[in-house]
Amino acid sequence: MSILSLMVVALISEAVWETLKMTWQQGKISIDRIGALVIGLVLAFVTGLDMLKLLDISSRISPIGIILTGILISRGSNFIHDLLGSINNIQVSSRATNNIQENPRSNSFALTEIKKKKGTYNT
Numbered sequence: 001m002s003i004l005s006l007m008v009v010a011l012i013s014e015a016v017w018e019t020l021k022m023t024w025q026q027g028k029i030s031i032d033r034i035g036a037l038v039i040g041l042v043l044a045f046v047t048g049l050d051m052l053k054l055l056d057i058s059s060r061i062s063p064i065g066i067i068l069t070g071i072l073i074s075r076g077s078n079f080i081h082d083l084l085g086s087i088n089n090i091q092v093s094s095r096a097t098n099n100i101q102e103n104p105r106s107n108s109f110a111l112t113e114i115k116k117k118k119g120t121y122n123t
Contacts, residue, residue, distance in 0.1 A: 003094070004090060004091060004094040005055075005056075005057050007090050007094075008055055008057065008087055008090060009057065011083070011086055011087065011090070012051065012052075012068060012072070012083075015072055015075075015079075015083055016068055016071050016072065019037075019071050019072065019074060019075055020071065023037065033074075036074040036075075036076075037070075037071060037074045039074065040070040040071060040072070040073035040074030040075075041067065041070035041071070041074070042070070043070065043073055044066045044067070044069045044070030044073055045063075045066055045070065048066065049066065049069045049070075049073070050065035050066050050069055051065060051068060051069040051072065052064070052065035052068065052069075053065055055087065089117055089118070092117050093117070
């Protein structure tokens, strides 16, 4: 497993845990969150969506990717969009870091790309 995969799995793990914590709010079960979880899981299983496979991360337990995807889908499209944006940022940073290590002459270009992605680049 690469460092990139480790970071992505950690991000997914945190997102899944935060989603599951929402099922128990103020001392009682949130029926809305349970309903959203059931719908997300059904959609993921029916369509076979597996975020881990989409990200080329292998799993020894085949349905785990579908289950995690269903839990994440239950949060809605804005959440998935933000999650994919975070994953993309990790991938871009990783590629830029690899580029710096492989081609030291392009350091300034790679650093500029990282800064642009993070929104800290000043023209």
